[in-house]
Structure formats: C-alpha cells, structure tokens
Amino acid sequence: MEREELAGWLRLTLTPGVGDTAARKLLAAFGLPPGVFAQSHAALLQVVSSAQAMALGHPPEGLPALLEQTWQWLQATEPDGATRRIVTLADAGYPASLLEMVDPPVMLYVIGAPAFDLTQLGRAVAIVGSRNPTPQGASNARAFAQALGEANITVVSGLALGVDGAAHQGALDAAASNPSRLATVAVVGTGLDRVYPARHRALAHQIVAHGLIVSEFAPGTPPLNQNFPKRNRIIAGLSRGTLVVEAALQSGSLITARLAVEQGKEVFAIPGSIHSPQSRGCHALIRQGAKLVESVNDVLEELRFDDVTASQAPDADPAVLDDSGLLRDLGFDPVSLDALCARTGHGAATLQAQLLELELDGRIARLPGGLFQRVGRG
Structure with a gap:
C-alpha cells in the first residue's frame, strides 16, 4: 500500500461522525476513498447525512500524525521474516467470510508469516472462553485446539488470558508437525504496535511465526474496554463455528457466541460441573441450542469439512x-x-x-x- 492510498483510507475512517456503516455506503456509491472525497456536497447528501457530508469536506484533525504513525508501523520489519500488512474492503485479500457480516471492518491490520493470508480461512473454528478457566478448562481448550489443528483446521481466538491463550498454544502444538499450515489467527482489541496482555508477548511471537495477528484498530490504539466486544464479531466472522470451552453467565465469550448465531454460524459448548461458575455460560448456551461437545468429533461432524481427510x-x-x-x-x-x-x-x-x-x-x-x-x- 502506498502512502497516499493509506492517507485516503485513514481519512475516511477518521472523519468525525463517519463510522464504518457510513464509510461502507460511501465506498459502495463512489468507489475508493479518492472517489469519495472528489464528490460534491450535494452528491454526498444522497448517501450520508448533512453533518457527515460537511465533515467529509475537510481533512480531520490528527490525520497527519496518524498517517505518519501508521506508515512507520507498516514499514518496520518483523523478526523471522514476518510481514506487516493492511487489508481494506477493496482488496482481493479481504476475507470473504467477513463480507457476509452486516458490519465488516473497513480496514484490517495484519502481522504474520508472508506465506499466510486471511483468504486461507475456509477451514477455521473459533475457540473462546473464560480468562480464569479451571485447570480442566485450560487443558480442554489446548487439547481441542491441537486436535483441530491436526485435522488441518485453523484455530481463531482473541489472545486473551485463559482459554484463548490455551487455544492458541494447542494450535501451535499441532503446527510442529506441519509448519507450512496456517495454524492460528489471533484477533486483538488493540493496535498491533503492542501486545495485550503483556504476558502473552512470547505467545504472540510464536503466533506471528505460524499464523496471523489481526486488528481493526490503528497502531497506537490502547486496550480500551469497548474495543474487545467489538473485535469478537471478527473472531466469529472468520470462523465456520465457535466453540465455547468455559464461560460465566456474564462473559465476553457469550457475546462471541451470540454474534456467531447472528451470522448464521454454528455454536458449540463443552459442559462442565454444575458447581462451577465457569460452566454456567456453556450450560446456558446448550439450553439455547448450542451443540453439546464431548470430543473434537462432535465439532467436525457438525461442520462437515469436506476436505478434512x-x-x-x-x-x-x-x-x-x-x-x-x-x-x-x-x-x-x-x-x-x-x-x-x-x-x-x-x-x-x-x-x-x-x-x-x-x-x-x-x-x-x-x-x-x-x-x-x-x-x-x-
């Protein structure tokens, strides 16, 4: 991506009052960002509100600084030959599964091995769950992820503590026997110039070597609470199904499961002890129609990955x-x-x-x- 092209995309996403929904409408109507900004106020009014059309007429405050920061991030090198990329709605490398969502992100920032890209996610399962799992829950997440990896399926999760980290690690365990396969994708709620939580720094480096780390948030974005539920829709969107390992009743994992259902995806849940608070979310999902899972076979049989042989x-x-x-x-x-x-x-x-x-x-x-x-x- 050239600097001028990047400037256009950042201007579109940074313009006050123009969120992802309005940006997608503008892109659909006028093509790439230069085409949007070339329109008259009257033409813009056919697509967006008067306030939005007015805001689009002026470069937003902070654009030069964000452009410089993002450009410097994009040009920096990663160890072990990993690359930094930006994928937009207009790119052929944009994952088709996200285009089926009602609110796909306009831009995705990606770090990973150059051999991997988001179009390789035809066979992907999300594994999510508690940040404070029981020892059995963490063990289950890692074991299921490894089994899925050995079935040539990419594991998608959110790099959080607990179940997410165990799932990524299990997928990496499976990658040891086949390093040429896209093992795991971590979708995060911060800019990719930082690792959150910090204790997953070593895990993030492993993921970059055998998979991808993805964010819709520009470099410099801190870990804001409102961004983590938002990133969950991408976790669900990249995957054919979502497996919830352990989750309390008030859990971000249940948000991911709900978003998966809204996207027409399968939801799976592992049952647990009736005395464990971390099992109550899974039991609630099962009562609502999620498939009860006892082995990886239950996931594979439901999703019917025809090419897993x-x-x-x-x-x-x-x-x-x-x-x-x-x-x-x-x-x-x-x-x-x-x-x-x-x-x-x-x-x-x-x-x-x-x-x-x-x-x-x-x-x-x-x-x-x-x-x-x-x-x-x-």
Missing part, C-alpha cells in the same frame, strides 16, 4: 498404509507414535493423518501421554 493432508507422506495394515500394527495395547513409526517404517506425518481418520471413525482412541489404542476386537 487423511489423504489430502498437506504434510502426508506419499506412501499410505491401508486401514487393516495400520490396525494390525497397532495391536490391542496402547502404543506411542514413535513405536508405530518403528513398526511400520512410515513417517510420523503419514501415521498422524491416518490415526486421525481412524479416530474420527471411532476405530481407535487417543489416550493420555500421546498413546493410541485400538477400539474393539473386530
């Missing part, structure tokens, strides 16, 4: 074992992946893909400690 996994080895051969090599006792590699002579990527397929078919079970066991004697 072992043979199509991008990291699969060319050689493939047939099911009967792999089941025979599994035996009936718990066995580790390393032991299976030694027994079969096949690589871990091939075996992981086929083990996932057998697990989804209910023919094997995944046990604690990274072990697998055949289910039944047939």
